[in-house]
Amino acid sequence: MRAVTTREPLYTEQDRAELLALDVYRAGLCPLCGRPREVCTAPEGTYQIDTVWEVCQATRAVAEIQAGTYTDDNYPHRRAHLWGARLTRR
Ligand SMILES: [Zn+2]
Numbered sequence: 854m855r856a857v858t859t860r861e862p863l864y865t866e867q868d869r870a871e872l873l874a875l876d877v878y879r880a881g882l883c884p885l886c887g888r889p890r891e892v893c894t895a896p897e898g899t900y901q902i903d904t905v906w907e908v909c910q911a912t913r914a915v916a917e918i919q920a921g922t923y924t925d926d927n928y929p930h931r932r933a934h935l936w937g938a939r940l941t942r943r
Pocket of ligand 1: 886888893
């Protein structure tokens with residue numbers, strides 16, 4: 854005698870449809886700016902573009918530590934180092 858176990862499917866048809874739609878949406882985003890490609894590649898003048906300049910303080914802190922850590926001859930495998938920043942609100 855063979856036992857047959859039936860389970861609820863992990864994903865519903867609705868889940869699958871939404872995941873596919875998300876995949877299509879993400880595929881249409883610009884890898885550079887993250888906006889929909891039809892927006893950021895629209896002809897010049899279609900949108901007013903105001904630029905902003907901000908500093909990612911976590912990346913800045915890591916870059917400063919890295920600059921003080923590495924010289925030309927130490928840590929030859931430094932490209933393999935995984936740096937990160939832990940942010941704790943004061
Ligand atoms: Zn873009």
